Amino acid sequence: MNILFLGYGKMGSILAQRLDGQIKIIRRSSQDNFPKNYQADLVFLCIKPQGAEKILAEFSRRKFFHKNTIFISILAGKKIAFFEKIFGKKAKIIRSMPNLPIQYLEGIFAYLYNKNISKSEVKNLEKIFQNFGEIIALKNEKDFDAITAIFGSGPAYIFLLQEIFEKIAVSFGITSSAKLVKKLFLGSALMAESATENFAKLRQSVTSKNGTTEAALKILQKNSVLEKLFKKSVNAAIAKSKKLSKE
Ligand SMILES: NC(=O)c1ccc[n+]([C@@H]2O[C@H](COP(=O)([O-])OP(=O)(O)OC[C@H]3O[C@@H](n4cnc5c(N)ncnc54)[C@H](OP(=O)(O)O)[C@@H]3O)[C@@H](O)[C@H]2O)c1
Incomplete structure (x- = not known):
């Protein structure tokens, strides 16, 4: 399977490492060199949302893809309709939200996924997505807002809690606080x-x-202050x- 990454930064490179196949990459800082008539079966769009329209329009002109x-896309906030406008109404588009773990x-x-993707294609794709961790099929685009806010940004909330725990442990003169906090979170997660x-x-x-x-x-639980x-x-x-999403 020919897999193409448009954008190979933090997220693109993490996803690519978990995939099997002939992987090719387009990034800003290096010249790409494609064989004649190269066509990808899967294209992972991993550029930043800002300025994406122009980059994707340019990419679309290069025709590194076939009709199937x-x-x-992993672009935060960009809806399926945005990609259909660039790649055509018949294009097979998936909007996704991965998180860093x-x-x-x-x-x-x-x-x-959009309506152009068949049930059997979804089945095959799910097998690929399982290489990333827990997969969840969404029914509505609006679900992405909550998923992004809870699970996309989630690792940052956990790191903030770890920071707070470390500060408190240090304030009591506990040595190797960071190491202990890591074990606390890992151990609790495993439990x-x-x-x-x-x-x-x-x-x-x-x-x-x-x-x-x-x-x-x-x-911590008084008047549900923490929860609120x-x-x-x-x-x-x-x-x-x-x-x-509106920008
Ligand atoms: N990081 C996260 O936690 C996370 C989570 C979920 C979704 N996302 C989404 O993932 C996407 C990528 O985020 P990231 O954190 O991986 O960003 P990043 O590290 O900045 O990577 C962006 C990539 O886009 C490439 N690029 C920029 N302009 C280009 C152009 N004109 N042509 C081709 N490639 C170009 C860059 O190339 P160079 O390497 O040459 O600079 C880089 O490889 C974003 O849309 C974001 O919303 C991120």
Whole structure:
């Protein structure tokens, strides 16, 4: 299978590493050299959304594709109609939102396909997407806003929590704080991954009555302040995602 990457930055290179096939790359900083009549079966569009229209129009003129080529966009905020305008109404387009943990096969890959893609093509594509981690088929374009705000931006929220934990540990003079915080998050994630109970039950199972954990949780959960703060933050990211889709 001929796989072409338009854009090979942070995300493009992570996705490419998880794929089998003849991979070719177009980027800004290096001259590309394509065999005559080269045609890709899959094209991953991995450039930035800003200025994408011009880059894609130029790419479209080079005709590195055939009538059954599938275009997979990872551009935040750019809708399927945007790509249909460039590649034609009959083009097979997938809009997706991967997150960074894909590099460890622990990512989330949300996607939506247009009507030109057949059921059997979807089946084959899903096998490919499974190389990235957990896949989730979306039904509506508007679902991308919440998926982006929660799971796309999610790693940054977790890193912020880790930063806070590290600062607190350092303030108590604990050595190797960063290393310990990493283990705390990794260990807890592994516990959650293997648990059969839901998150609330899992939390209760590690919280003894009148114990130290309970004392801390009473403050963290008071009036749902923390939950409301996270909800407010995610809503801000959703609003930004919607705004970017309109630009
Ligand atoms: N990073 C994330 O967490 C994440 C998550 C989900 C979705 N996304 C989406 O992924 C896309 C790429 O993000 P990124 O973080 O990977 O960006 P990036 O690291 O800046 O990569 C952008 C790539 O586009 C190439 N490029 C720029 N102008 C070009 C042109 N005229 N022709 C050909 N290639 C060109 C760049 O080439 P050079 O290498 O030569 O500069 C670079 O390889 C964005 O649309 C973003 O919305 C990112």
